[in-house]
Amino acid sequence: MASTGTEPHLMKAVVIHRPGGPEVLKIERLPIPKPHSGQVLIRVKAFGLNRSELFTRQGHSPGVPFPRVLGIEAVGLVEDAPGKEFEKGATVATAMGGMGRQFDGGYAEYTCVPAAQVQVGFSFIY
DSSP states (O other): OOSSSSTTTTEEEESSSSSSSSSGGGEEEEOOOOOOTEEEEEEEEEEOOHHHHHHHHHTOSSOOOEEEEEHHHEEEEEEEEETTTSTTTTTEEEOTTTBTTTTSSSBEEEEEGGGGGGOOOOOOOO
């Protein structure tokens, strides 16, 4: 899902506005998150689909506010790290720590996560 068109500040994301079946998953255009010091903006290359997200989508995760971008894990490239924890372009992975539950997760072109939950040193096969 690469951003295209005349809206470079927007990204595509899979958003749910209410619990339900697969039909509640909607592709929408959202603003690309802006990281603060201590956060990392990751350009997502891949994310996992797992049972935790299924339960959340079905409404079985108390305390998860809607609308929400699901996704408790993602891998990709560092787009920005204002605290300088990572270099732009570094290949990274992140998982859990509130992703897709307390804050928007990996079902998007970009995700913004706490730097402490980012690991560097992965490679992709294209």
